[in-house]
Amino acid sequence: MNRNPGTTIATLCLFFSGQFKKGKPYPDPDAKIGYCAAKKLAFVGYRVTIINAGENMPILDYYVTPANQHDTGAFVPLLLSMEEHGILPRIGDFYGDNAYFTMKNRRWLDFFEKCCKIHSKEETGKNPKNRRSAKKKSRVRSKVESTFGILQKNHDFGQVLVRGANNVKIDTCLKVTSWNHFYLISYVINRFEDRISLRRLFYEN
């Protein structure tokens, strides 16, 4: 029987593989459903964890996970990445919210001989146990929130126009690189006071 080999292969594939499952348009196969507790909003996408140097707000490292993974999962990979790139020995204490306050994370910080100043569960909420230390930690920690806010305003952080985990990672990497690049440029052109505001850097003399 003369059979078109293309048809045979296509038919076989249709039956025996899941790859031909085309169906309705599938936007981003790697994006997952997550929940943003701060915004009280569920979303489909990814979660980007960054490590910010406290004083001047440059980004030291970043990690992208699907949105359905908990924040704490990014902590150890970030520590290992910083160790690999030689940043870890040069940094001081670790601050973060209570999502990162797990036994595993604290053990890793102990292993790398880093001081853990992550908010404990007792230090969170309206009536924290150690009010003074909680306030002190909050004051340092809150800087990272402004980094995200400025990233959103100046670098369109918070949404991506590409699909697939790999492309999103590249896009996020470019965003944080862009943040550090213009931070450095502001120093080079003697306008370090405008390091955070791209608008002033770009449009004001």
Add this chain to the structure above:
Amino acid sequence: MIYQEYLPYDSLLQKMEENEIKLPFPLEYTIENIEKIKKKIPKSYDNIARILALSRPLVELVLFMMDYHEPERPPNSRGRPGIPTITLLLIHLLSQTMISDSYRQTERILNAHPNWLKALNLKKAPNHTTMSKFRKRMGIEFFDAYFHQLTELLYGFGLIKEGDDVIIDSAPVEASQNFARSNSGMKIEEERLKEFFDTVDFTPAVELITPPSNRGRKRMYSNELILKFIAFEKLCGFLSRSQAINHLKKHPVVATIVGFSGGVIPSSSTVHNYLKRMPPIPWVMRVMVDPITEFFESQPWYDDSDPLSFFFRSI
């Protein structure tokens, strides 16, 4: 200085030999270069063009620290020379700022600003596909290495102090997807589906399955019906079994064509239980490949490159 360990480019080596620059050279050479560029910048340049012009030596330094070399052009190459990596990186860094929402818009904005193009040493902005190909070619490893070397440079410039405290936090990033489109319904081409089930006989596959014993509870669905449902699910390209079942529930006509008359549709777990008692589906369906292929070959509307559209179309 941390940069001494890196081997310099040929041009830098040459300059070193001529005693034009002294060690530790890469960082100081870059600073000197930036000062030279600052003096040469035309007055017509706006802030962004100035920034782009001054960014070049920095990107060059980071690539140098990465030990990255521009791929050499093959000899006797007739094509147009490619856009240098430094330029493409600068365009990407610029496109991540608020001046552009997408890579397509970056292309348009660059073409609308001749000064920016001049600062980038370009006559025309690269196409957005060129940028996409660049990202794909370089991969995440390149961009990640670039980011870490840039962070290293921040330490080199003294912008991050040793022993600085660090803060960790995460933020959501919404995926690129059109919810309205992804939730749109699909419609089965009922006539084609009917023709398929009328033409193709599933008896050879059913004969390979051991008939159920008479003991126990009577089975509600025949093996043929389950096989037809599997064929329906696979051929119509549903993303999951429950999606196929839901479609049958919503479209009684399609359910009747498949064989589930009277509005009784099996649940996902029922189908799973039936399949557990059967040999593996690929083994059973191998005898069906010939009749199914013959059916598709006889159809004028069937397209090899897009087989699913034969039954399925979006509404």
